[in-house]
Amino acid sequence: MDYRRIKRVLFVNVFMNFVFISLQKKEEVLLDMVASGAELGWLTSPVKDGWEIGQQAVNGSLLYNYYVCNVEKGEQDNWLRTTFIQRNPAASRVFVELQFNVRDCNTFEAVPLNCKETFNLYTSEADADIGTAFRKGLFRKVATIAPDEISDRGKMKMNTETKVVDNLSRKGFYLGFQDIGACVAIYSVRVYYKTCPATVQSLAAFPETVAGGENQALREVAGSCVKNAISEGQPRIYCTTDGEWVVPMSQCQCESGFEALEDTCQECQPGFFKPSVSSEACKPCPKNTEPSGPGATRCSCNDGFYRAPEDPETSACFGLPSAPQSLLSSTAQMSFGRLQLSWKPPADNGGRSDITYSVVCERCEGKTCQSCGEKVRFEPSNTELKETKVTVSELEPHLNYTFSVEARSGVSQFSHKRAVSSINTTLHYTDPPKVTAMHLVESSPTSLSLQWSVSHRAKPVATRYELMFRKKENDEEKASGTVTTFTVLVLEKNSAQIKDLSPSTVYLFKVQALSSEGSPGSYSIEQEFSTLPPAGNTAVILGAAIGGAVMLFIVVVVLLLRKRRRNSHTRQGPEDTYFSSPDQLKPLKTYVDPHTYEDPNTAVLKFASEIHPNHITKQKVIGAGEFGEVYRGILKAPSRKEVAVAIKTLKPGYTEKQRQDFLSEASIMGQFSHQNIIRLEGVVTKFKHAMIVTEYMENGALDKYLKDHDGEMSSFQLVGMLRGIAAGMKYLSDMSYVHRDLAARNILVNSNLECKVSDFGLSRVLEDDPEGTYTTSGGKIPIRWTAPEAIAYRKFTSASDVWSFGIVMWEVMAFGERPYWDMSNHEVMKAINEAFRLPAPMDCPSAVYQLMLQCWQQDRSKRPRFGDIVSLLDKLLKSPDSLKPIADFDPRVSIRLPSTSGSDGSPFRSVSEWLESIKMSQYSENFSMAGVVSMEQVLQMKSEDIRNIGVRLPGHLKRIAYSILGLKDQTSTLSVFAV
Template identity: 55%
Template sequence: MMSLTSAGADCLTNHVFLSVLFFFCLAAPSPVSSVKKGKITKNSISLSWQEPDRPNGIILEYEIKYFEKDQETSYTIIKSKETTITADGLKPGSAYVFQIRARTAAGYGGFSRRFEFETSPVSVAASSDQSQIPIIVVSVTVGVILLAVVIGFLLSGRRCGYSKAKQDPEEEKMHFHNGHIKLPGVRTYIDPHTYEDPNQAVHEFAKEIEASCITIERVIGAGEFGEVCSGRLKLQGKREFPVAIKTLKVGYTEKQRRDFLGEASIMGQFDHPNIIHLEGVVTKSKPVMIVTEYMENGSLDTFLKKNDGQFTVIQLVGMLRGIASGMKYLSDMGYVHRDLAARNILINSNLVCKVSDFGLSRVLEDDPEAAYTTRGGKIPIRWTAPEAIAFRKFTSASDVWSYGIVMWEVMSYGERPYWEMTNQDVIKAVEEGYRLPSPMDCPAALYQLMLDCWQKDRNSRPKFDEIVSMLDKLIRNPSSLKTLVNASSRVSNLLVEHSPLGSSAYRSVGEWLEAIKMGRYTEIFMENGYSSMDAVAQVTLEDLRRLGVTLVGHQKKIMNSLQEMKVQLVNGMVPL
């Protein structure tokens, strides 16, 4: 037994410390525990509060929800970066209920308990003072005149086809971002395709940026409509910061321009730490551009493949929690993504995952991962729920199915769902009740959540708020992630116990290992009696360690290859 060196011990200690630190950074802030009332008038209530006991990161903003007592269905939300707010426009002598929650990069924490405060009653002293009557009469007269002027103004505005929202939508939006605008009820998504003029939708939901404010530095990829670049954005009064820039290629058609900017019209409606943030658009000069925040680590699937086996389970669950939080926000707004997949999740240098890719035309027409359906058009088969494939029934429940596939991708470090099965085979197998097997070393609680997301009856699948809550519980209780899926249960019990693997595409152990780029272990396998594919079929993770296959990435590659060959014997799936 080798002794642990001092340097090794320090390294292990640092690793544990960083893992624990990362765990606390990922957790959402605890609820606000106390709220104090400030100045109260007949129409307003001022409040202040302290930062949560466990902020678990930097507080980005607070969300204050309030409603008149016993009228919870009609509520108002205010957002504030400070720990004080004033709610005005209230009814005199009425009780109001307030709840507050904090947001960090990990998302929103839970709402505080309910705090009840009452506005001041209307003063009756003035009405008893006869000397005030002339003043009241004059006030009422002036009020009537002003009301008539306002009504006339509004009517003339309607005849001209204008409204305040149409004239200056950005003013309202900026006020909302700065925490000044109160929004009654929940914000809802507005489909930009319902606008007669698509340009109106773009300018209502996206800020116009001067091309001179943007510096393009290098090309980092290719999009459906043109190049994707990284660069810098310098807005007046702000420091320069990195951005991603999608450009529209030269020679575009009007439809391509409309579809390209349609993504900005969608993205501009969202404001959440786990949704990619739109900085603005360039439409008044060429090239036409969409400018978003820059995500240093790129797409999640590619990032995971490059870092196979490098993260703790808590870190992976933290990534999944972020994605679920973003999807909960979209679901609450009434938006259905339709193409939720690891390739459409972006990840930054802090390992914060953000949902992206809101260009639905690409999903339905040009996606290389898609297949033709019987109704024409294309959809990403491997990530799509059965009812969406068969009947084009896209809902938040079908997004939940896709989320289950994303969970599988994350826990398998970016493996391709259903491996090399054809799309038609995937459709057939899923309809027959088969499901993807558990990734290697996957906690049983996570795999069960995947299976819940893959329920055939969409009404039986969990909602995104339930998924977020469940992942929060797992993060707060890491011991619940220690129970792994039993290795023997990863393969369908429909497999014949002694089914030979020799009938697979590989004629020898050496040929198989070479095919998966693990040929360096051929001699070791042969020397230890694994000279046939039948013998290899019985290999366990412990056997690999005994043979000297110590690299986690190599272990995963070998075990997953064996798993793939086994499940192919039953059309590639594990039954529910």
């Protein structure tokens, strides 16, 4: 067979759709076989009967290729080596792009035993060209090259493969192609490395950078701001192995007087300005300012126009207000030294809305004027008035007053000009003066002498007075409806002696002034004055008074003795004090303990509805309880709509006691009916497999839901969830039911995020949770959620449930964080007894944390009741602004962050280990992709850097930022809880 002819046929049928890959800006080519043409000069070994060079015209162009086809000559080891390829010192990774053909071994008449359909790619590094010296041992294998498609006799297939040669370190390298028995032709070899091209991003210039290798997936590059731009930190960006720029940090901004235009900062045009360093564009000069020159940072006000101190440089300039208009004094209220001034706003307010008014009063006699002084009063004030009226009182008659009203705005302080309107007025009294005080001058058994005073007048006129008096009715007269009549006296002076009165009698007096024309003024306040008793009755009255006092003393002593005797028989304990409100003493319904029934089955039948199992369809296992599996299912009872339910089952092989314990929870749940208590649909007891059927809560347990949605809910939403839990607990408390195991794990959440209290089988559930309990003489207790008195004395009350609710509040605001973190139960008990309380979670409203602390009062009688808690949470929800003040937060304590080491005290070995310790391991890939692979790099990160690598949720962003803060503190928070 003529093998040379076979070779020619192989290479004449060139794949006509062959296209060379064009050079991209991101690629720097080191070797291009096609571009070199006949000047290849590659070395072959052996020199004969191995690789050969050929040439073929394709589409009018001559294409050179290297080929070999010794498939029927036994074992082969044919090498083709390129010339020395100089390497860019920064390029540790290069790409080798091959285009080649391989013939199918099955197309030969007799398939050679050693026929191959692959060849190998090798590389060898060197610091200098070694010429024709060739040693196979210096080469390391890069890859086996296998075609995607192999060619047959009639149709040849062109293949393209790109391989990576990594970890290059010397000045240059060779490529070697080894044939071990294939019929193959290489048409193109292109060697290149990738670069990130020089670029300007966010006004920061970055130089062309060679892409990193596998040991440096992201290469950090420092840049510099363009001219007339600045940045707080040096601009940085990362170059990927694909030659792309990613994750720019520290954005540059144009200086004041410059704005961004494409990739440069240019001066503001005339008539425009920019006052500060920012990314904003220049703005046109505002109203009433002088036209600015190029590169202006502010626009000055025109003459007569000003900016207030609180006005920004970007605001317009304003003129002064004109004087108030139509200043008038009202005569309708001029009696008794009062008048009202009113005016209209200025015709020109200077463009501002902060107009205020001040009023000045002057008193004039002849040509001499002086300030009215402090005696004259203004209502509401005489300065900083926003209304266009004021009432002036304590004015004197027959004097000339001048009132000046000045209009001012925020820019009035910059000018000496005043915008003032004035008015003159004189008061002339026509009404009588006002009686201001009445007092007793002298009294006797049959007469009273009185005197009164009137308001001051500058020029008194003749005044008469009308005095009215009558005897005050006693109790019998009031009961019979008898009313005494007034006696009226008209007097010429401000005093009077009234005679012929009854001894020991109370009289009521009032007086008014009459004008000279006889018109009346207003009456004074009615006052009581008494006549003296007859002289002979004084001793009798004194004796009666003494006797009455003695009798009163005896009655008080008897009452005190009787009360002390009653208290000695009925002393309240602290828990009785807690349940002293009327709502709790008289509940609408009282809980009945099912264990008080001799036959527990009776309690089940009394409080739970029986369901036929045919009406229940189990769909999916959603959990496992102590007694058996829990299913999600459908309940379709006759004449009822189909509803989703949760189905608790009793596993086979149960004892009768286990069955009774299992159904006792239904006996408890069946007594409750509240929107925040899990609803019992019914039970299956009359068939072999007992079941408890409850409403289905789509979002499951609260603690898990919060962990899955960490940082995704606002404080307002979380407080709303707490309000629902508190309402459910108030209902239970009003029924005298003590839950004893209130925790976020026992709160269920539906699709509307409505929370419902569940799990009413404390002792049974706790036996399966040894880590969360502490064994005492009477059973097991969930230490982290239980009040101190319940741990020490097994004293469970609604007050101990309030303590547990405080822990639930902490769990909710901390998005399901474990209370007291990794402290042991003994450490928790010791810390609580030493007055330690859980610190405020991150971003917890101060009002919510204060309520937690109230729930954790050591004295249970001082803890709030659930009714108080519901009322307070309602107030917070009705006033969302009350949730804005945030409680003090210490990241080292509040989220239990290790400062410099893992849980075993040794330094963090990796970024992923650190992220796992703060429950943020889902971001490990983000840190890795951004090139943050060491804890030293982590310590240099800022909030903006964390956001740029893809951490978007506010809660997660803060948790990571606070953890870095804790790392920088170099102080382990474990010492805070050292026991």
